[in-house]
Amino acid sequence: MSVLVTGGAGYIGGHMTLGLLDAGEEVVVLDNLSTGFDWAVKEPARLVVGDMGDADLVARLIEEHAIDAVAHFAARIVVPDSVVDPLGYYLNNTAKARTLIETAINGGVKTFIFSSTAAVYGETSSEPVSEETPLAPISPYGRSKLMVEWMLEDASRAYDFRYVALRYFNVAGADPEGRLGQSTPRATHLIKRGVQTALGMYPSMEIFGQDYPTRDGTCIRDYIQVTDLIDAHLAALRYLRDGGESIVCNCGYGHGQTVREVVDVVKRVSGVDFKVVLSPRRAGDPAAIVARADRARNTLGWRPTRDNLDAIVRQALDWERRLHNSRPGREP
Numbered sequence: 356m357s358v359l360v361t362g363g364a365g366y367i368g369g370h371m372t373l374g375l376l377d378a379g380e381e382v383v384v385l386d387n388l389s390t391g392f393d394w395a396v397k398e399p400a401r402l403v404v405g406d407m408g409d410a411d412l413v414a415r416l417i418e419e420h421a422i423d424a425v426a427h428f429a430a431r432i433v434v435p436d437s438v439v440d441p442l443g444y445y446l447n448n449t450a451k452a453r454t455l456i457e458t459a460i461n462g463g464v465k466t467f468i469f470s471s472t473a474a475v476y477g478e479t480s481s482e483p484v485s486e487e488t489p490l491a492p493i494s495p496y497g498r499s500k501l502m503v504e505w506m507l508e509d510a511s512r513a514y515d516f517r518y519v520a521l522r523y524f525n526v527a528g529a530d531p532e533g534r535l536g537q538s539t540p541r542a543t544h545l546i547k548r549g550v551q552t553a554l555g556m557y558p559s560m561e562i563f564g565q566d567y568p569t570r571d572g573t574c575i576r577d578y579i580q581v582t583d584l585i586d587a588h589l590a591a592l593r594y595l596r597d598g599g600e601s602i603v604c605n606c607g608y609g610h611g612q613t614v615r616e617v618v619d620v621v622k623r624v625s626g627v628d629f630k631v632v633l634s635p636r637r638a639g640d641p642a643a644i645v646a647r648a649d650r651a652r653n654t655l656g657w658r659p660t661r662d663n664l665d666a667i668v669r670q671a672l673d674w675e676r677r678l679h680n681s682r683p684g685r686e687p
């Protein structure tokens with residue numbers, strides 16, 4: 356039995372591949388390398404370069420590798436990008452996911468883990484949101500993901516098929532052993548941009564919006580360390596293989612930091628007082644979004660252990676330094 360990891364050459368999928376290998380699983384990665392890197396797929400995982408919307412390819416992989424579970428990470432992921440290219444996002448994140456789910460079910464795969472997102476909630480108060488909070492995504496990205504949740508829900512009712520959808524909050528940091536980190540080209544994520552600016556790759560960084568209804572006027576997010584997030588996936592896989600019912604779980608720590616607070620941590624940890632430019636709000640950004648993750652703890656038995664923003668920033672900085680000093684496109 357093997358696990359098929361779509362998007363396994365990307366940031367989070369690459370860490371999932373490491374986590375699965377560490378747990379002794381056999382792994383096949385399917386990735387079109389649009390934002391991922393072949394070197395991010397560590398041996399003995401097998402990388403197949405191709406598109407998740409290629410039903411013939413996926414069907415062949417399921418059969419050849421006796422796939423019993425799919426962990427589906429492949430997606431386009433940039434919120435403001437989705438505002439300017441919504442149909443591109445619906446094609447990749449929604450339509451191709453439909454093909455993937457159908458092919459998995461036709462191939463006899465009964466368990467599926469889906470990378471969902473806090474962006475399905477849209478505007479919320481500063482209070483932590485539970486999975487019961489009404490869903491009202493405000494970006495095409497969030498909608499493209501919510502539709503996949505709905506397809507999974509309906510498919511699990513109609514067929515012999517169970518899933519766990521994990522709604523990630525803001526994923527950050529790197530493998531604590533230094534084997535991998537976030538390598539996405541042109542990344543727009545706050546911590547990544549911060550450490551890149553600290554390393555001199557940008558002359559300054561922007562803070563988007565200072566008039567949000569938050570404690571210092573900048574947006575609040577719940578930053579979850581990537582290895583803790585992968586532990587939730589490994590728990591979800593065990594849960595599904597033990598016969599657990601389909602569920603949706605938030606993955607976050609239950610408290611948030613403002614953009615200014617994060618920038619201050621990056622400056623302190625890096626020791627660089629880089630220039631910050633105050634810019635207007637960015638399209639598609641909710642003011643605050645923080646997780647209530649009791650369900651992941653109680654149902655999956657998830658036990659996060661890496662809730663420490665200083666350590667997260669240090670991991671991101673260490674990885675960025677290695678990336679920066681490596682040859683373009685080559686393993687750091």
Ligand SMILES: NC(=O)c1ccc[n+]([C@@H]2O[C@H](COP(=O)([O-])OP(=O)(O)OC[C@H]3O[C@@H](n4cnc5c(N)ncnc54)[C@H](O)[C@@H]3O)[C@@H](O)[C@H]2O)c1
Nearest residue numbers: 362364365366367386387388389390391407429430523526
């Ligand atoms: N990074 C975050 O903070 C965050 C938060 C919530 C949810 N997520 C979700 O987690 C998942 C992984 O995100 P990431 O940060 O690792 O992004 P990433 O861009 O690093 O990884 C995505 C991977 O998917 C691949 N891919 C994209 N379209 C594909 C296709 N059609 N066929 C095959 N491969 C394809 C890319 O090449 C890349 O390797 C995504 O589904 C994203 O929506 C991420």
Ligand SMILES: O=c1ccn([C@@H]2O[C@H](COP(=O)(O)OP(=O)(O)O[C@H]3O[C@H](CO)[C@@H](O)[C@H](O)[C@H]3O)[C@@H](O)[C@H]2O)c(=O)[nH]1
Nearest residue numbers: 432434472473474524525543544545548561562563574637
């Ligand atoms: O240079 C920057 C980058 C970001 N921000 C702000 O920082 C916050 C966080 O932004 P970012 O790191 O880009 O994350 P989000 O837009 O919150 O989205 C991330 O987190 C979502 C879940 O909450 C995921 O679904 C997305 O895939 C992932 O990109 C937002 O208020 C941004 O406006 C800045 O002020 N300056």
